[in-house]
Amino acid sequence: MNIIEARQVLFEYEQRDENDNIEEVNVALSDMNVTIEKGSFVCILGHNGSGKSTFAKLLNALQLPKEGTILISGMDTRDEEKLLSIRKTCGMVFQNPDNQIISNVVEEDVAFGPENMGVEPDEIIRRVDDALSKVGMEAYRYKSPNMLSGGQKQRVAIAGVVAMKPECIVLDEPTAMLDPSGRRDVVRTIRELNKKDGITIVHITHYMEEAVDADRVIVMDSGKVVMDDTPRKIFSRVEELKKLALGVPQITELAYELRKDGLPLPLGILTREELMQYLVPLLRRYGKGAEREDA
Amino acid sequence: MLRDITIGQYYPAPSVLHRLDPRTKLAGTMLYLLSLFMTDSVVGYAIATVFLVSSIKLSKVPFRFIVKGLKAIIILLVLSVSFNLFLTPGEPLFEFGFIRITIEGIKTAGFMAIRLIYLVIGSSLMTLTTTPNALTDGLEKSLGFMKRFGVPVHEIAMMMSIALRFIPILVEETDKIMKAQTARGADFESGGLVKKAKAMVPLLVPLFLSAFRRAADLAMAMEARCYHGGEGRTRMRPLRYGCLDKKAYIILIIYFTAMALTNLLPW
Amino acid sequence: MSLKAEHLTHIYQAGTAMESCALRDVSFEIEDGLFVGLIGHTGSGKSTLIQHLNGLLRPSSGTVYLDGEDIFSEGCDMRKVRARIGLVFQYPEYQLFEQDVLTDVKFGPKNMGLSDEEAEKKAIEALKVVGLAEEYYKRSPFELSGGQKRRVAIAGVLSMEPKVLILDEPTAGLDPKGRDEILGSIDRLHRERGLTIILVSHSMEDVAEYADKLLVMDGSELRYFDTPKAVFRHFKELEHMGLAAPQITYLASDLRKAGFQVDQDMSTVEEARKEIRKLFRGNDEG
Numbered sequence: 038m039n040i041i042e043a044r045q046v047l048f049e050y051e052q053r054d055e056n057d058n059i060e061e062v063n064v065a066l067s068d069m070n071v072t073i074e075k076g077s078f079v080c081i082l083g084h085n086g087s088g089k090s091t092f093a094k095l096l097n098a099l100q101l102p103k104e105g106t107i108l109i110s111g112m113d114t115r116d117e118e119k120l121l122s123i124r125k126t127c128g129m130v131f132q133n134p135d136n137q138i139i140s141n142v143v144e145e146d147v148a149f150g151p152e153n154m155g156v157e158p159d160e161i162i163r164r165v166d167d168a169l170s171k172v173g174m175e176a177y178r179y180k181s182p183n184m185l186s187g188g189q190k191q192r193v194a195i196a197g198v199v200a201m202k203p204e205c206i207v208l209d210e211p212t213a214m215l216d217p218s219g220r221r222d223v224v225r226t227i228r229e230l231n232k233k234d235g236i237t238i239v240h241i242t243h244y245m246e247e248a249v250d251a252d253r254v255i256v257m258d259s260g261k262v263v264m265d266d267t268p269r270k271i272f273s274r275v276e277e278l279k280k281l282a283l284g285v286p287q288i289t290e291l292a293y294e295l296r297k298d299g300l301p302l303p304l305g306i307l308t309r310e311e312l313m314q315y316l317v318p319l320l321r322r323y324g325k326g327a328e329r330e331d332a
Numbered sequence: 333m334l335r336d337i338t339i340g341q342y343y344p345a346p347s348v349l350h351r352l353d354p355r356t357k358l359a360g361t362m363l364y365l366l367s368l369f370m371t372d373s374v375v376g377y378a379i380a381t382v383f384l385v386s387s388i389k390l391s392k393v394p395f396r397f398i399v400k401g402l403k404a405i406i407i408l409l410v411l412s413v414s415f416n417l418f419l420t421p422g423e424p425l426f427e428f429g430f431i432r433i434t435i436e437g438i439k440t441a442g443f444m445a446i447r448l449i450y451l452v453i454g455s456s457l458m459t460l461t462t463t464p465n466a467l468t469d470g471l472e473k474s475l476g477f478m479k480r481f482g483v484p485v486h487e488i489a490m491m492m493s494i495a496l497r498f499i500p501i502l503v504e505e506t507d508k509i510m511k512a513q514t515a516r517g518a519d520f521e522s523g524g525l526v527k528k529a530k531a532m533v534p535l536l537v538p539l540f541l542s543a544f545r546r547a548a549d550l551a552m553a554m555e556a557r558c559y560h561g562g563e564g565r566t567r568m569r570p571l572r573y574g575c576l577d578k579k580a581y582i583i584l585i586i587y588f589t590a591m592a593l594t595n596l597l598p599w
Numbered sequence: 600m601s602l603k604a605e606h607l608t609h610i611y612q613a614g615t616a617m618e619s620c621a622l623r624d625v626s627f628e629i630e631d632g633l634f635v636g637l638i639g640h641t642g643s644g645k646s647t648l649i650q651h652l653n654g655l656l657r658p659s660s661g662t663v664y665l666d667g668e669d670i671f672s673e674g675c676d677m678r679k680v681r682a683r684i685g686l687v688f689q690y691p692e693y694q695l696f697e698q699d700v701l702t703d704v705k706f707g708p709k710n711m712g713l714s715d716e717e718a719e720k721k722a723i724e725a726l727k728v729v730g731l732a733e734e735y736y737k738r739s740p741f742e743l744s745g746g747q748k749r750r751v752a753i754a755g756v757l758s759m760e761p762k763v764l765i766l767d768e769p770t771a772g773l774d775p776k777g778r779d780e781i782l783g784s785i786d787r788l789h790r791e792r793g794l795t796i797i798l799v800s801h802s803m804e805d806v807a808e809y810a811d812k813l814l815v816m817d818g819s820e821l822r823y824f825d826t827p828k829a830v831f832r833h834f835k836e837l838e839h840m841g842l843a844a845p846q847i848t849y850l851a852s853d854l855r856k857a858g859f860q861v862d863q864d865m866s867t868v869e870e871a872r873k874e875i876r877k878l879f880r881g882n883d884e885g
Contacts, residue, residue, distance in 0.1 A: 084774040085745055097556050121558050129556040132772075136549035141342050141497050145465045148568040153558040161568040179344045183500050186641060197557060213772045216641045216801050218841050243774040282776035287804060287846045291868050295875060309846060313853050316875070320859055324878045505693075511655050512694045515686040516755060517678055517710030534706065537696035541741070 046105035083257035128198035134190035188219020273304035354470025486562030606661035636806030639816030640841035685761030691752035746777030
């Protein structure tokens with residue numbers, strides 16, 4: 038079943054002058070068609086201005102498509118009566134951890150969503166307990182967000198969405214402002230939410246390494262989907278990615294270069310372990326020490 | 333340093349004061365502030381001191397932490413003390429040129445200083461022991477009757493609580509922008525008033541822009557989390573008066589009556 | 600010209616219960632024209648350290664010498680120090696404030712007391728170095744893209760013509776294209792103008808590629824000051840500090856464990872490619 042369906046979506050930003058006349062129209066998305074299956078982990082890649090953040094906002098009905106339709110679990114985002122159910126179904130985490138935490142106490146912030154939804158107090162407490170433990174932040178329950186690191190704040194923001202019991206979470210560059218350890222924690226957290234709780238994840242990023250474990254990678258450029266496939270297939274297309282100014286993980290690039298040099302390595306090697314797995318037999322057979330091995 | 337401002341900060345601790353209903357604390361703070369302006373006698377200040385010190389003890393907030401908050405009002409304190417010290421007429425105790433200090437002056441200045449300090453400590457004690465959300469709830473409930481007159485009580489309360497959350501962030505940001513502009517040769521310290529005011533532009537413009545950007549981001553994040561005003565909103569910990577609050581109100585009434593009575597005392 | 604830190608120690612809120620040591624006895628000397636990477640986990644003291652290097656923070660003890668002159672001594676003109684040691688903060692685009700790009704970049708040189716024409720000359724030069732096209736000079740800085748804004752902000756420091764340029768995570772939050780552009784400009788400044796660069800970065804891959812030497816901070820102390828290759832040999836220790844070596848270094852270690860004699864010091868894709876080709880070429884020759 039599809040949790041997200043975008044059909045022929047067009048979105049434009051209008052720039053108006055002082056007299057409110059349209060000065061310039063920038064097309065952010067054009068003829069975008071994407072469906073995302075329930076329970077999947079999808080990564081959206083693309084450089085700034087490719088339209089990926091706009092797409093994220095459309096999924097949460099924070100913005101409405103100019104043309105075309107967005108369906109969240111079958112609900113049209115234009116349907117005002119469904120607004121709250123859409124946001125309940127498809128939660129959202131933003132880039133800047135400071136600018137999305139509302140309260141001065143972690144637990145109160147996590148409760149904010151359920152409170153807005155009118156959930157009963159006892160149930161809110163249960164949900165907050167559950168959400169904090171899922172992101173591994175129970176120990177910080179009564180702390181102020183100002184005392185937390187960027188990665189911890191971002192996990193609190195994720196807990197705030199989890200407490201709304203969404204079917205899908207859209208994360209708009211949640212790791213862009215974090216240091217490597219914060220990034221690792223956030224990526225691990227969302228992967229667990231996907232595996233253990235079956236929450237659909239739409240992870241928008243420009244860190245290629247984060248896309249390696251996704252079920253599916255969508256690459257966007259100038260408001261369009263230009264690639265849509267498994268990570269392995271996507272990372273086989275090194276030249277194309279470089280042309281889109283996206284680059285590939287170092288190991289993938291090394292494998293690609295070695296392949297160009299004539300080594301029979303498969304395309305789309307993603308991890309060090311994989312590279313070793315293919316490289317070691319080759320080295321044993323054809324490498325410098327090959328004779329010694331045979332002897 | 334700017335970061336030392338503790339007014340509006342919350343200090344988590346497992347204390348009786350923390351557990352009180354925010355409405356009780358609001359009422360208590362109001363009565364306490366009022367009582368400071370009612371009394372003018374040594375006995376009155378003594379009672380207020382006992383009340384304040386025991387409240388601090390009960391709150392389990394370290395004394396040092398509370399005193400740090402006073403740094404923010406040092407200038408105000410110095411100004412008002414010197415005004416009272418030098419400008420109060422009465423029997424001169426000390427004269428040097430145009431400087432004249434009177435016994436009355438010392439007395440008023442002293443009381444003024446104590447009053448100001450107690451005022452700040454009293455109100456920061458409330459914010460230190462009450463989470464901003466609870467405070468918002470308390471205000472919203474206590475002032476709920478004003479909704480009938482078209483006052484957007486929920487919205488105002490929400491704004492207050494968000495402002496409290498962003499004060500430390502913006503303070504830190506001010507510090508950062510100041511340093512960054514200093515690295516570009518900006519000078520915030522020397523020069524006359526006009527030059528100083530002009531020097532603030534490179535600080536204030538980025539600061540305002542940042543505040544606006546944060547506000548826009550936050551509004552979007554709140555909307556994404558189903559915020560749609562106060563209607564239909566529930567609370568994780570709804571306000572309920574408990575046994576503790578009853579006791580607190582009784583103590584408050586006794587305190588306030590005692591303070592009122594000190595006015596009748598002859599000294 | 601050299602930049603030398605001697606026994607730098609910084610204690611925040613000394614004498615209170617909140618006392619904390621942000622920098623403990625840090626000493627090093629950076630020669631002229633060196634490209635230095637500064638790495639360390641968040642909170643390791645990196646930011647505190649760089650703020651001392653251009654006099655924004657005063658050390659509790661120890662000092663900084665610029666060309667042999669103590670920058671914290673009485674007679675030292677702090678403004679001149681700051682013009683010679685440019686410091687670009689994290690997310691520097693948040694300092695932009697003027698109506699147009701050019702005026703903003705002129706802010707630094709004008710503070711140095713230069714005339715309007717001179718300041719403009721320097722500003723234009725700085726904007727060229729960061730690769731911002733002339734059509735943007737008269738535009739408002741707030742209309743530009745994130746990457747462009749950042750380049751304008753860096754130009755704002757470059758226009759003071761510093762000899763040493765310190766950048767605190769200049770690529771944070773940018774997309775790969777923006778990252779490459781910024782790192783490219785920094786590398787050009789280093790190679791073509793001979794600027795001394797101190798680059799604070801979380802990316803081991805970036806510092807492996809560009810830096811001549813690495814400063815590694817951990818728990819307020821300087822742990823290593825050596826070439827990247829020598830530092831990455833300690834990849835186990837780096838991990839304990841919450842850091843890591845580049846992926847290629849780990850590959851070298853894996854290959855050596857499997858019995859293949861590659862150079863343990865390889866750290867970039869190009870080096871790894873050469874090393875692995877060598878393993879095969881050995882057989883061709885024999």
